[in-house]
Amino acid sequence: MPEIPILRCGRRSLDLSRPVVMGILNVTPDSFSDGGQYYRQDRLSVDAVLRKAEAMVEAGAKVLDVGGESTRPGAEPVSLDAELERVLPVVERLNQLGVVISLDSSQPDVIREAAALGVGLINDVRALQRPGALEAAVEVGLPVCLMHMQGDNPQTMQVQPQYQDVVTDVIGFLQQQVARCRQAGIAEDQILLDPGFGFGKTLRHNLCLLNRLDQLVALGYPVLSGTSRKSMLGQVTGKPVEQRLAASLASALLAAQKGARIIRVHDVPETVDALNLWLATCQEAWES
Numbered sequence: 001m002p003e004i005p006i007l008r009c010g011r012r013s014l015d016l017s018r019p020v021v022m023g024i025l026n027v028t029p030d031s032f033s034d035g036g037q038y039y040r041q042d043r044l045s046v047d048a049v050l051r052k053a054e055a056m057v058e059a060g061a062k063v064l065d066v067g068g069e070s071t072r073p074g075a076e077p078v079s080l081d082a083e084l085e086r087v088l089p090v091v092e093r094l095n096q097l098g099v100v101i102s103l104d105s106s107q108p109d110v111i112r113e114a115a116a117l118g119v120g121l122i123n124d125v126r127a128l129q130r131p132g133a134l135e136a137a138v139e140v141g142l143p144v145c146l147m148h149m150q151g152d153n154p155q156t157m158q159v160q161p162q163y164q165d166v167v168t169d170v171i172g173f174l175q176q177q178v179a180r181c182r183q184a185g186i187a188e189d190q191i192l193l194d195p196g197f198g199f200g201k202t203l204r205h206n207l208c209l210l211n212r213l214d215q216l217v218a219l220g221y222p223v224l225s226g227t228s229r230k231s232m233l234g235q236v237t238g239k240p241v242e243q244r245l246a247a248s249l250a251s252a253l254l255a256a257q258k259g260a261r262i263i264r265v266h267d268v269p270e271t272v273d274a275l276n277l278w279l280a281t282c283q284e285a286w287e288s
């Protein structure tokens with residue numbers, strides 16, 4: 001595995017010398033697989049989120065990704081106030097858990113306010129392309145995960161996605177965004193990349209990206225991979241979202257073997273076990 005430095009995430013740090021698991025906490029009423037699970041009578045229950053987060057940390061998650069905007073295809077846009085109202089109380093409570101909190105947001109004001117409450121990583125599915133987002137990220141001085149999406153709008157991204165060569169195109173886009181970040185003053189070792197599985201991609205595109213993920217890894221930035229429960233897995237297995245655990249685990253392992261360093265998942269205990277088995281096998285090979 002190439003050397004990847006420890007990521008500085010504000011007051012905390014994240015060791016990426018081995019792949020780590022990021023637990024997904026979608027605090028939205030309408031996300032595609034876990035939407036609404038923290039809502040009680042139409043109100044977000046921060047206690048319910050905290051309980052889930054504690055279980056994830058207990059199971060070995062090193063990062064928790066908090067998102068207040070549903071980016072499933074066709075989802076309604078969320079207002080700034082609604083996003084702040086969902087995300088901030090959760091970030092505040094999760095801080096006590098001792099792991100890095102990642103913020104899944106594209107909104108400059110959410111980035112600023114969440115950073116002030118202790119978020120340690122900015123995860124933006126729009127790669128900081130929204131007006132003001134890059135400036136906000138520079139200001140807060142946290143690492144950024146830049147994700148590829150075709151088009152910049154989840155409402156329309158799945159309408160006829162087209163690429164010359166999906167891997168080359170995704171890498172080209174991410175390299176452009178890296179250059180933008182570098183020019184704006186973000187340090188090279190504070191940048192992570194993500195091919196954006198399911199964001200403006202057909203099944204063929206997604207499988208191709210997973211199969212050739214090592215090409216993205218070869219750029220030298222830590223790569224985040226998020227395939228958990230996604231429809232690409234449903235398309236291959238013919239299974240609905242609640243029956244995609246096995247396929248999620250298989251795709252997590254494939255991504256890790258290709259060099260991904262952060263695996264973003266709903267099912268933390270199972271993924272930690274799968275990765276630990278693979279890591280133990282590597283260790284055995286190294287030591288013999």
Ligand code: 7PJ
Pocket residue numbers: 024026071072104123124125145147194196197224225226227228230264
């Ligand atoms: C991703 C994400 C992903 C990164 C979502 C879902 C859909 N952030 N946010 N990568 N997907 N970095 O929760 O499955 O793949 S939202």
